[in-house]
Amino acid sequence: MGEVINVVVAFAVIVFVFRWITTSSDSPSQRSAADTLGFRPKNVTQDMIDTISNMFPDIPPDNIRYDLLRTGSVELSSNKILERGFLESPPPAYFTLYPRDANAEQAARPAQARSGATSTAIKVQKQTLIDRYNLKDRVAAAEPSTLGPEDLTTGKAAWEDSAEKREASLKERKAQMILAARQRMLAQQQKAS
Structure with a gap:
């Protein structure tokens, strides 16, 4: 024993x-x-981070790296973003291993985001509806009418015979709605001042 x-x-x-x-x-x-x-991190390359950053530029690189460390797959991380709309932010312990660096964060951003493509997107966003639908001449020619903005948008459109006539009618209704909205905005501004 x-x-x-x-x-x-x-x-x-x-x-x-x-x-x-x-x-x-x-x-x-x-x-x-x-x-x-709290888990064994997978191998993550800068190309993997750049791929997801190119597809989803609004997701922070730290969130992308943290999710890739967990999953190890660009496809799984992309699917999470598509399903949820976001990636969870990393815990504070993550930043002890991967400290934030402003230079590295800019390097992680794609060159397209740093180029003139961003400035053209901003210019497109600043375009008004008057400019987009070429209504400058109608705005300049229009004087304050006695009709209220409600009178411009209340009529029903008749069904036209051809597609071209229907398209022209739709464009005209859009123009009337935009001009009515502009008149309402100007009336509100006059009341406020």
Whole structure:
């Protein structure tokens, strides 16, 4: 009976020593990253981050990297964004391993976002409906009418015979609605001042 206890104790000591040796041979950065994040991080390349940043420029790069560390797949991260509309932000422990760097964040942004494409998008957004539908001449020619803005939009449009006539009728109704909205806005501004 004493020999069995000695064998069990010797076996336990050998297992303990073997585990101690094998765990210390792991790289300390991997062990601390897994311990810090709570999961074993997958390999993430800058190309993976850039791919998702190109598709979803409004998602912060730290959120993208954190999700890629968890999933290891661009497709899974993209599907999460499409399903949820966002990626969860990383915990504070993430920033101990991957500190924020302003230069790296700008480098992570695609070159397209830094180029003139952004300025053209802003110019398009500043375009008014009057400019978009070429109503400048009608606005300049229109004097304050006695008709209220409600009178411009209340009539029903008749169904036209051809597609061209229907399209022209639709354009005219859009123009009337835009001009009526402009008149309402000007009336509100006059009341406010």
